[in-house]
Amino acid sequence: MASKKAALLVTFITASVSGLPMVSPTAWADDYSDLLDVLRAKGSLTQHEYDTLLAKHLHHGAAATPDSGATRHAGRPVHVASASHGAQYGTVADGHGVSSGYEPGIRFDPGSSEIDATSRAENAASRAQLSAQQAQAALASLNTSDIVRVDKYVAGKGITFKAGPININLSGFINGFYTYNSPAGGRPVAGGVSSGSSGFDSSAVRNGLLPAGFILKMSTRQQGIDISAVMGMYPGINNAKNGAFNANTGGSPVGLGTAGIDFRQVYVTFGNSDIGTFKVGRDLAFFGGDAILNDATLLSVGATGSNSAPGNTSLGRIGVGYVYADWIPQISYTSPKIAGVQGAVGIFQPLDEFNYADATNSVVSHYSATSTQHSSPMVQGKVTYDATFGKVQARIWASFLIQHQQALQGAEINAAMRRGAMVEAGDIGAKLTYGPFEGVAYYYRGSGLGTTALFFDGVAANGRKRASEGYYVQAAYHATKRLKLVGSYGVSNLYQAPGEASTMLVRRNQSIIGAAYYQLTDWLNLVGEYANTSSAAHGPNTQSDNTASCGVILLF
Structure with a gap:
């Protein structure tokens, strides 16, 4: 658990030195370098990770205060060019053999204690949980009667809309x-x-x-009863002719004719799987x-x-x-x-x-x-x-x-x-x-x-x-x-x-x-x-x- 918390701390510190602006004019490198040494000793960092983080720190370290002109790095002096001289970078020479410059006005935040890192992790988890709750609430809001939804389409089964408690299915053929x-x-x-x-x-x-067909089915459940209403309209493409069989009478292929409409389905159903x-x-x-x-x-x-x-x-x-x-x-x-x-x-x-x-x-x-x-x-x-x-x-x-x-x-x-x-x-x-x-x-x-x-x-x-x-x-x-x-x-x-x-x-x-x-x-x-x-x-x-x-x- 300690190694995980330390890794979290390193991640936070690295993010800080990579791009976050700092407010203090003084950089304290001792804490950061010591932390890297401890993590390497515990095996939390490989040698390559250790060298990379240390070099990154030395390159983006904090500038000294104007009146001191120098800071201490692991007990060793760090010389920084003063901004008043118009120089852009200072020079670092220490026992690690790394030489780099510093941007004036930028400091390094040595980080916080392990307790603070744990607190930040807990806050992040709380925010994630809150986001999940908000997503669930948003999903639940879609089930209200104010939202019209569409079921997954299955070929040949028509299109089904859900408007609150009512299912509306449109299907047909031509x-x-x-x-x-x-x-x-x-x-x-x-x-x-x-x-x-x-x-x-x-x-x-x-x-x-078959003629053509357009079928509307509306269904719902009320007081434990499944209820549906079906209306099926079946028009033809040929001219209709009045006769004993109505729309199914032989046609009339004469100019200015119109197709017949056979409204053959109009019914309601009610019941359930228990009573039929x-x-x-x-x-x-x-x-x-x-x-x-x-x-x-x-x-x-x-x-x-x-x-x-x-x-x-x-x-x-x-x-x-x-x-x-x-x-x-x-x-x-x-x-x-x-x-x-x-x-x-x-x-x-x-x-x-x-x-x-x-x-x-x-x-x-x-x-x-x-x-x-x-x-x-x-x-x-x-x-x-x-x-x-x-x-x-x-x-x-x-x-x-x-x-x-x-x-x-x-x-x-x-x-x-x-x-x-x-x-x-x-x-x-x-x-x-x-x-x-x-x-x-x-x-x-x-x-x-x-x-x-x-x-x-x-x-x-x-x-x-x-x-x-x-x-x-x-x-x-x-x-x-x-x-x-x-x-x-x-x-x-x-x-x-x-x-x-x-x-x-x-x-x-x-x-x-x-x-x-x-x-x-x-x-x-x-x-x-x-x-x-x-x-x-x-x-x-x-x-x-x-x-x-x-x-x-x-x-x-």
């Missing part, structure tokens, strides 16, 4: 593709999704299965939800639907592997996750039975029944299981849907019959990931469910339910960190109802899709894709088409 569709011929199929019978090639600059989460508002439904979220064509085009007059979105694999889940007003509950298992159930806005086959067929006829009366809500539920088996990550899900369709109307239904139908459907799917490989398998089956979208052609014109089923399989390989190759195949089947003989009604829609996705940056992805889509009727009619697409999708 995409655009050049799509060339070439019909391979055939005859019209009522309810088919292929454009093969159109007879004309078409080019389009359009959205893919409640949701009220409009959001993606449970049945078929995981099917579309795991579909690779979500980031590309897939089946085009109408390419000559593109709307907000393409079809992707909708109607060729699964029925579109849709964004439906709901009051739902999702349980906490226990051992990888999580359940959800809710009541949803009931949807009408829709005669889609007539809308897609050039020959007007009454293929399917319709309904607009709903005294009870639609009910949906889902269970998921997430687990890891060695190096394999797995997600398995299953969901169901029930809705009572009332007061069905059709060409073969007597209004006095007051006919209704209970629609039932279920699905199951799995996604497995092993290193660079991913695989998805999905299957659904319904009674009165229909095909392509919920309740499209689900009930025949005679009021009887049609059975339907479908599946898709998908494989992906990450060839490099940025390049992903995907191939998929999917089918949707619609069977005739008892007593029905609709030869032009669609029996099967199917597609084969291959795509490459290259992540150019954290935001920007390049996409190239090929798709073959075909439709077949219960009679002899079939049609098919081929589509090539390339474009970009940006996610932030």
Whole structure:
């Protein structure tokens, strides 16, 4: 401890003689030289350090007082030139063999006692502690409600601002593709999704299965409850056209058109990890939800639907592997996750039975029944299981849907019959990931469910339910960190109802899709894709088409 204090003292003394102005006209060299001798004897200074400090001291020593004309250095005289003589330096000759001069008016401070040095060290430590406390106080002041902070950015997760107790997250995506569709011929199929019978090639600059999206999420915690509000706006890049499907109706490529805006997400959630989460508002439904979220064509085009007059979105694999889940007003509950298992159930806005086959067929006829009366809500539920088996990550899900369709109307239904139908459907799917490989398998089956979208052609014109089923399989390989190759195949089947003989009604829609996705940056992805889509009727009619697409999708 003594050697450390001595070293501190030497440091302070050296700093003093190096550049600090002194006030006394008299220099006392004895104390400093003796101190150096003691430190060298104790081993605190090497010989080189000792020689350097002594030479520095002798060069910058103090001048003698005007009346004495000399000082004593280690008992030896030191002669200094008087300032009154106009000389700049004096001469030193002593037993150390060092000869130097002194600047008039500069003196050497022999330093203070070891107690003073210790006091200065303690003061320095106190000042350091005070500075640390001030830094902590400044950091704490940033957590006040008056400061807006930004979380560390994670690509694809949006930007999160923290304004006091509120988190504000902004995220979204934009995409655009050049799509060339070439019909391979055939005859019209009522309810088919292929454009093969159109007879004309078409080019389009359009959205893919996703439109653009801008999502605002605000969340906070109040009285132990996690609360959030979400609003998602999904505009397209093509001209909108009024129709049954609103912003998702086929577009209108005519001058002076404007794009459509699909405000499909508006909901609130509240709950916590102990009691689960409640949701009220409009959001993606449970049945078929995981099917579309795991579909690779979500980031590309897939089946085009109408390419000559593109709307907000393409079809992707909708109607060729699964029925579109849709964004439906709901009051739902999702349980906490226990051992990888999580359940959800809710009541949803009931949807009408829709005669889609007539809308897609050039020959007007009454293929399917319709309904607009709903005294009870639609009910949906889902269970998921997430687990890891060695190096394999797995997600398995299953969901169901029930809705009572009332007061069905059709060409073969007597209004006095007051006919209704209970629609039932279920699905199951799995996604497995092993290193660079991913695989998805999905299957659904319904009674009165229909095909392509919920309740499209689900009930025949005679009021009887049609059975339907479908599946898709998908494989992906990450060839490099940025390049992903995907191939998929999917089918949707619609069977005739008892007593029905609709030869032009669609029996099967199917597609084969291959795509490459290259992540150019954290935001920007390049996409190239090929798709073959075909439709077949219960009679002899079939049609098919081929589509090539390339474009970009940006996610932030």
